[in-house]
Amino acid sequence: MSLFSLENKTAIITGGASGIGEAISKAFAKQGADVHILEFNAENGERVAKEISSNGGKVTFHACDVSNNGQVAEIINGIAEKQYIDILVNNAGIAHVGNLEGTGVEDMDRIYNVNVKGVYNCMHAVITKMKEKGGMILNMASIASSVGITDRFAYSMSKGAVLTMSYSVAKDYMEYGIRCNTISPARIHTPFVDGFIKANYPGKEAEMFDKLSKSQPIGRMGKPEEVANLAVYLCSDEASFITGTDFPIDGGYIKLNG
Structure with a gap:
């Protein structure tokens, strides 16, 4: 078996049909995973699933709004009835440009519902199932989790929450063989x-x-494929000693931008 193989693993990837998520879906399928794409944009979801399938990959597209707890639970339960879920990648997210004064209540609610509650919904639906044999949860955070970014008040709030939720899950579920890490991209x-x-x-x-x-x-x-390559490694057995860790992929932004 080659390094970083995902053969015989079932992976759920939210927001898996655009940008970084699309690159992750394709990379995982290339490494042998059975990929389940949860995507709000049905046109993109069908396009990416068709492309992966035409290249010999195993893929299923599920139209899904990650902010809808009932919809998420129904889809994930349906997958779990047929396959063990080895990997969850929470990539779905939305952005907002604005400082505190430029962020309305509606903006905060929208960002929270997708970027924070969406990650919660997916982890909450999968965690009990993963306790059976272990697994890997990878959450997409951002450099905005760790450093101040101009005009990103709500977005930074949401990604900071993703980071700390991930630390909590890594700590609480380590005994069940569940790993939880984050990737924090800069501008991709x-x-x-x-x-x-x-x-x-x-x-x-x-x-x-x-x-x-x-x-x-x-x-x-950065390129989406570069983030996807890191995701492949972190979700592979070669990274089995890594949990509760954030991985900036930022071209030196955090450490070298001073």
């Missing part, structure tokens, strides 16, 4: 970034892309 070049630049800087897209790239000490944005 995804369709969201392109859409944000286009919407907020019309006519200056190239200039802003260059500026955002150079804000990373390494001189460029």
